Amino acid sequence: MQTVNKGPEPIEWQEHRLTPGADFQATPELKFALLKEGGFVCAYCERRIPCEDPFDNNSQSDNSDSHAATHRTDTMHVEHVYPRKLLTTPAERMRYDNLTACCPGFIGKIGTHSKASMYSSHCDHRKGSRVLHLNIFKPDISADFSYVTNIKKDDAGRILINKTFDHHPDQREINWLNENKPGWDEGHPGILKVELQNEIGPEKMEHPENVLNLNHPYLMMNRAAVIKAITTAAKKNGTSRRWWENALRKFSTMSERIPYLNPKTNQTEYFPAYTPYRSIAIYYIKKQLRQFV
Numbered sequence: 001m002q003t004v005n006k007g008p009e010p011i012e013w014q015e016h017r018l019t020p021g022a023d024f025q026a027t028p029e030l031k032f033a034l035l036k037e038g039g040f041v042c043a044y045c046e047r048r049i050p051c052e053d054p055f056d057n058n059s060q061s062d063n064s065d066s067h068a069a070t071h072r073t074d075t076m077h078v079e080h081v082y083p084r085k086l087l088t089t090p091a092e093r094m095r096y097d098n099l100t101a102c103c104p105g106f107i108g109k110i111g112t113h114s115k116a117s118m119y120s121s122h123c124d125h126r127k128g129s130r131v132l133h134l135n136i137f138k139p140d141i142s143a144d145f146s147y148v149t150n151i152k153k154d155d156a157g158r159i160l161i162n163k164t165f166d167h168h169p170d171q172r173e174i175n176w177l178n179e180n181k182p183g184w185d186e187g188h189p190g191i192l193k194v195e196l197q198n199e200i201g202p203e204k205m206e207h208p209e210n211v212l213n214l215n216h217p218y219l220m221m222n223r224a225a226v227i228k229a230i231t232t233a234a235k236k237n238g239t240s241r242r243w244w245e246n247a248l249r250k251f252s253t254m255s256e257r258i259p260y261l262n263p264k265t266n267q268t269e270y271f272p273a274y275t276p277y278r279s280i281a282i283y284y285i286k287k288q289l290r291q292f293v
Helices: 011-017 028-037 058-062 116-120 123-127 171-180 196-200 217-237 241-252 278-292
Strands: 077-080 099-102 164-167 192-195 256-262 267-273
Touching: 011 028, 028 077, 028 099, 028 256, 077 123, 099 123, 192 196, 217 241, 217 278, 241 278
Parallel strands: none
Antiparallel strands: 077 099, 164 192, 256 267
16 A cells, blocks of 8 residues: 545535535546646556446346446545544535545455345445545655565465554544444443454454455455556566666656546546556565665
């Protein structure tokens, strides 16, 4: 996971926000601005946006052979990092510094048990109204994470964060906790014990504290594929320090360009974009560069 660098709010969103009686609405201009500043990848899992995900409801996906019936139509989500359901005023719900772009949050179902669909959701689709106790706007958030980059391991591509702390929730979160997690502060009144590995993606997808499910098997597989592609390219092109530095630059910047419909012009244009799953690539490349120090 990389820091989400917030830019200034688009003028169209400012105008909407300041309109008397306005409330949050995912306007095309807002979605476009969030996608651009996020490099057209999901703020949580770093998949490419826009992306198509299958329905997580078997009855919906099996009723028709048509593409529209088997895939979600929402190719991106506007995410309220501090949950929208806990925000009580329109002004709070429309704060641009609390918004970011996410994928639809259902890369695919794992398993066949009755709750497989629920367990297989990820990112803001799974997060819902829960508070994530990780600040994705924190500078250099990547320093908090490590990854399993050995592609021969069964858990290749796993994202890891070894961070636990005591959290003092605000009153809105307390109200939510009291309603949804009775006994949350038993033995330590007013304090929520947070283990970020559980919130990011524990070993068991069904863990009750699994907020983002970023260790969904398909996400892990895709991260591992990025490492495999890098190692293959390194063997083919040489492993000089300059090669690794160029690779780092590629993944650290918006080095790709993707087509997207610009709502301001109603034309498809090409825009700078990050490479998908770039965090594990940056972590791995930096590890390789240490051999030259």
